[in-house]
Amino acid sequence: MARQLEEWISSERLEPGAQLPTERVLCERFGVSRAVIREAISRLKADGCVRTRQGSGAYVAALPGQGSFRIVGGTPDAPERLPREVSDVFELRYLIETGAAALAAVRREEQDLDRMRLALVRMREALASGADAVADDDAFHVAVAAATRNPQLERFQLFMARHLSESRAPTWSPAGHLEGWAEQAQDEHERIFGAIAAGDASGAHAAAAAHLVRAARRLGLDPQRWGAADNVEIEQ
Amino acid sequence: MARQLEEWISSERLEPGAQLPTERVLCERFGVSRAVIREAISRLKADGCVRTRQGSGAYVAALPGQGSFRIVGGTPDAPERLPREVSDVFELRYLIETGAAALAAVRREEQDLDRMRLALVRMREALASGADAVADDDAFHVAVAAATRNPQLERFQLFMARHLSESRAPTWSPAGHLEGWAEQAQDEHERIFGAIAAGDASGAHAAAAAHLVRAARRLGLDPQRWGAADNVEIEQ
DNA sequence: GATTCAAATTTGTCAGACAACTTCAGATCG
DNA sequence: CGATCTGAAGTTGTCTGACAAATTTGAATC
DSSP: OHHHHHHHHHHTOOOTTOBOOOHHHHHHHHTOOHHHHHHHHHHHHHHTSEEEETTTEEEEOSOTTSSOBOOOOSOSSOOOOOHHHHHHHHHHHHHHHHHHHHHHHHHOOHHHHHHHHHHHHHHHHHHHHTOOOHHHHHHHHHHHHHTTTOHHHHHHHHHHHHHHHHHHHHHHSHHHHHHTHHHHHHHHHHHHHHHHHHTOHHHHHHHHHHHHHHHHHHTTOOOTTGGGGTTOOOOO | OHHHHHHHHHHTOOOTTOBOOOHHHHHHHHTOOHHHHHHHHHHHHHHTSEEEETTTEEEEOSOTTSSOBOOOOSOSSOOOOOHHHHHHHHHHHHHHHHHHHHHHHHHOOHHHHHHHHHHHHHHHHHHHHTOOOHHHHHHHHHHHHHTTTOHHHHHHHHHHHHHHHHHHHHHHSHHHHHHTHHHHHHHHHHHHHHHHHHTOHHHHHHHHHHHHHHHHHHTTOOOTTGGGGTTOOOOO
16 A cells, blocks of 8 residues: 555654655565555655655655644545634634735735735626625635735635635525625625725725635634634624 | 655645546646656645545645745755845844734743742853853743743744744854853843733834844844834834 | 445555666866 | 766556446347
8 A cells, every 4th residue: 555655654753854755665565566655755855845856866855744734624535624723724814814905905016906806706796696706705805815926825815715615605695695794795805895996995994804804704613712813803 | 856746736726625637647647657746646645634544535625835834935946045035034023023022021920030040040050151041042032932822822932933043043152252242142131031020011023122232233234124013212 | 116236446565677867976177 | 985877676647458346228029
């Protein structure tokens, strides 16, 4: 099994920079062919903890598990998350997105505003027709992150969006439309956009905070103490 | 190139559950052997966005980038980062850590304070002996994140520590000791701890912000506009 | 129509070979 | 003696062909 080899390499406690045994040696040690060894090393390379140089060898680049960040929770078989876990992810999102909105207000360029406008228009249409606009909701928040002109922030938001799609679904569901959730979310989005377009950093921060707090409430979460970070007023 | 294939598969916008072309087909399409195709697929499997079933085929399990987040920068061949990229990462860190410090001030328990004290004591010893304390520096920041009682935040900080170790190295280098950087960093850490221990959320936020701004300056970065997120006063 | 079974298909693994590149010891030259 | 060049050995990257294991498919059968 390739899995076995990966675990062995991970457990070998090789320090970054250390050279792995040659493929030939690993073949003998595990009694498998070079193809299996190479595929296992491919996975380690994808994880970022091994780098290879042709003619030289394979070297440890980072400790396993530290090359990437994953949102954990549930299991591969039962991926549903506990409310507590959703709340924790939302809190992480709160820290990033409120700050990102403020930065976006300072740095946004015209093309960023265009992206936001496009997403807003589409959500408005979905609002009128009762359709699903989760993808556009994602796109709006990614556009805000992109407006910070910080690629790392945009990538992080893109990453988070996948995990948040499921949490956005209720808002845009038929029930969400009837409950007025979609309309409420749209109003919050408009406020965020307005502040960013106006270059109002603290306003954008507050608008993003309000949006996240209300979005959490729509999911039945209790975001009472998130505001500790910046004493945001949470009007009921 | 295997890289090319991965990008093609990623760009093909296959929906989760969709079946990939067979290995044989991909071989013809890219003019490479099965070994190359299989290694590329191995990496996609490691990324979690492809799953294979023997005798059946390969299927898209998730969208690329969904499974994990990693800090990008440089190239696999030249992993050194540009100042701009380091600055971007610092900005992301700024958003997370200042908020985390504030939350930690509200939620910290005695055991969290103990972890921070331990790291502080070790850094104090390193300060006296002129030794390296990058690991303890990491440990302190992870302890702060742990004090938020939010596992996702702690995991994120643990993940970031890997990328930040290199940026902390100058502070604890012999030159850093001579320049007074280590002493300065230690003072900043003490302030953060003091605010968290006192349960002062806004004070912890400000102390963390000041630490990050100064740390960035020690690296020769320009953190002038980070404070847009919360109007932090940056005294020169 | 439902079941059974065998053939075709596909992934997983093995073996050997060669190309591209790196490394290093030894030869060569100043 | 020291620096430089050379070539052989070692290592990863890729190719080819083959077989095993699992799944899928379709025809034959009941």
